[in-house]
Structures are given as C-alpha cells and as structure tokens.
Amino acid sequence: MARSNIAGMIEDLIAPLIGGMGIELVDVEFVKEGNRHYLRVFIDKPGGVGLDDCQAVSEKLDVFLDEKDPVPYSYTLEVSSPGIERPLKKVKDFERFCGHKVNITTFAPVKGSKKFTGIITDAGSRGVNLDINGSELFIPMEQLASAKLAVEF
Incomplete structure (x- = not known):
C-alpha cells in the first residue's frame, strides 16, 4: 500500500510523539486539494478517540512540526479518528x-x-x-x- 514520501517522513517523525501520549497513529496523508495542501493525521486508542484527544494531538503536533519544519509547503493540519471504516495498513x-x-x-x-x-x-x-x-x-x-x-x- 503506497504512501507519499512526505506522508511517510511525517509518520516516522511523529509516531514516537503520539505513541508517548498513549495514542495510536493509524495513518498519515499529505494531499493537495485544489491549491491547498492538507496533512491529515488519523489517531485511535482503545475505546475510541474524542475531540479532546484530537485537540491535544493537534496542539502537540502543531508545535513539533513548526520546530522541525519538515514540509516545504504551507499546509493545513487535520487530526481525526479513522472512522468506523478504519483503514488497515500494517x-x-x-x-x-x-x-x-x-x-x-x-x-x-x-x-x-x-x-x-x-x-x-x-x-x-x-x-x-x-x-x-x-x-x-x-x-x-x-x-x-x-x-x-x-x-x-
């Protein structure tokens, strides 16, 4: 199952950070839609994730990714649950x-x-x-x- 180079690099960077929060990193997507780039991070944990989990991960990633600056484009960060049709990748x-x-x-x-x-x-x-x-x-x-x-x- 293929993934973009940027998504793979970001996944490798953030997996330990998110794992340290007791949350599973399910997937990372880096896509261009129209003239905007989106970095989508999908998270999960036993019992499911809520808005507080997404907000906490988003805030932590925002600071971390600003410091590391791994993406050569401006982008919008989105953190969410993988949903009921969760992808299986690993x-x-x-x-x-x-x-x-x-x-x-x-x-x-x-x-x-x-x-x-x-x-x-x-x-x-x-x-x-x-x-x-x-x-x-x-x-x-x-x-x-x-x-x-x-x-x-």
Whole structure:
C-alpha cells in the first residue's frame, strides 16, 4: 500500500510523539486539494478517540512540526479518528482485528477477483487469511491495495 514520501517522513517523525501520549497513529496523508495542501493525521486508542484527544494531538503536533519544519509547503493540519471504516495498513492492524469483517481490494486479481469481503481469520507478514462465506482465502501482503473494516449494523 503506497504512501507519499512526505506522508511517510511525517509518520516516522511523529509516531514516537503520539505513541508517548498513549495514542495510536493509524495513518498519515499529505494531499493537495485544489491549491491547498492538507496533512491529515488519523489517531485511535482503545475505546475510541474524542475531540479532546484530537485537540491535544493537534496542539502537540502543531508545535513539533513548526520546530522541525519538515514540509516545504504551507499546509493545513487535520487530526481525526479513522472512522468506523478504519483503514488497515500494517500487519499489526490485521492481527488486532482478527475476527472482524473487512473489505479488501487487491492490485491484481486473486482467484479471479480484486474485491473481497470477509472475516480475518489469521494475519502475518506474509499475508491475510479471510473467511469468505465459509471458504478460506489467502491474500499476500504485497497484493493488498487497500483494506478497511466493514461496517456492520
């Protein structure tokens, strides 16, 4: 799953800072929309994050990023929860959400399809096992284009 060089650099810089606050760094995006740049930081913690958590992380990052000045553009910082369709990006994300339903898209077809919905039964550095209506499917990590928790009501 690809990410921009700036997003990757920022993630590496801020992960220890956010982790030290007892909050998980889920993802970092650096995007240009129209003529503006946005640095989006997605955070989570057991029980979920609230506005106070987002504000505390935003204030801490604002000072930290102003000191480090790692981005060569002016940008707007946004800190938020990953939402109910949380993206799964790292092996530890897939391991944590074993037993949960996910929507996965692959770069190339796996057994004739590129889109899958199933329950994570196992995950590791090699890939993810899904139970899709009683059938097991293994998807190699290098084939994962995107993965998100599936909304269940």
